[in-house]
Amino acid sequence: MTIWTVYFLSAVFAYADGEVLIPAPDISAVEYRAYLQAHSELRTPSGALDARRPSRNARERLIRLFADAQAAYLSDDLEGARKSFETVVGEATTEDWGVPDREILILSFLRLAQMAPTPEQRLAYLKGSAVFGAAELDRKLFPPPLIQEWEETLKNVPMHEVRVAGLGRDWSRVLFNGQICTQNPCRIRADRTSVVRITWLSDRWLPVTKFTLIEQAERIEPDRRAWLAGRCEEPKWSEESEKFASRQAFFGLECTRATVARAARDLNFQPSAAAASPTWPEPPKKTDRPIYKSPWLWLGVGALAAIVVANNPKSKDKDKEPSTTYGY
Secondary structure (H helix, E strand, O other): OOOHHHHHHHHOOOOOEEEEEEEOOOHHHHHHHHHHHHHHEEEEEEHHHHHHHOOHHHHHHHHOOOOOOHHHHHHHOOOHHHHHHHHHHOOOOOOOOHHHHHHHHHHHHHHHHHHHOOOOOHHHHHHHHHOOOOOOHHHHOOHHHHHHHHHHHHHHHOOEOOOOOOOOOEEEEEEEEEEEEEEOEEEOOOOOOOOOEEEEOOOEOOOEEEEEHHHHHHHHHOOOEEEEEEEOEEEOOOOOHOOOOOEEEEEEHHHHHHHHHHHHHHHHOOOOOOHHHHOOOOOOOOOOHHHHHHHHHHHHHHHHHHHHHOOOOHHHHHOOOOOOOOOO
16 A cells, blocks of 8 residues: 555545543543443544544645645756755644655655755755654665665664653653654654654643653653543533534543433433323123123023024924835
8 A cells, every 4th residue: 555545545534533532530540441442432532633633734735745846856846846845844843743644754854865965964854854753665766875875874863762751641642743652661763953743642631742852852741631620510621622523521430320310311201190000991880780680681591592492403303304224
């Protein structure tokens, strides 16, 4: 699958949030995860944000700028191509870019290195590509000596081990220029002079983005602002949580059960009095007349006697002709 196929598929499917389950900040992580496992249709806030990142407009802008730069390069407008590729790499820290987007940025750095007028500038562009991680590039797009120099440069760029405060407790993951880190220490390859975009993500706290040199990343303590506040009966949504089209507050299992019970009462599911006490046909009323005086009794007796007489064998024999076993 090519980079462009991945890019367009991700653009098509990336923006459906589904229903987002937003927990109160003091809810047990175990209880929250258990509820999510029992309701697989629900998504976490950070997961829904991952599906939106980067924004559609940002991706469209990046791909358009890259296409313009490529067109200028292929038409031998090297000065125009250099300026256009500079514009592309200028987008490097504007978003938490995904894998296809980071490959576009690396291609742009390599193209600038190819057109650089001095070895120092070429080396600076090659180092600048390191913060976007590894990439599966079509090596036929560049001269083999440039590819070799790029690979050697990446080996010489230091690998930093960054311990992020609160990672695994307050923050589920951290993005370094779009690269995901879920446990300490985060290993990031970057030049000391490179500015890195860092984004902290959590299902309890709103995302935080900072720009810093890689060596200063450990000193940053991001602010913790809750996705959801209030209480079970009166949830208070943050401005960011209200951007989800469909969302559900989670204040714990007891609150959820109480909410369901209230909904059932509001819908008036209790059976009505008429349904609870069905009506049946009333039995015939008793009378004081003795049964032997009932005309229906004697009518039935007469009918029974007629049936008995009609089925009497002796009465039938009178109507038959005599018969003999002598043959005449």
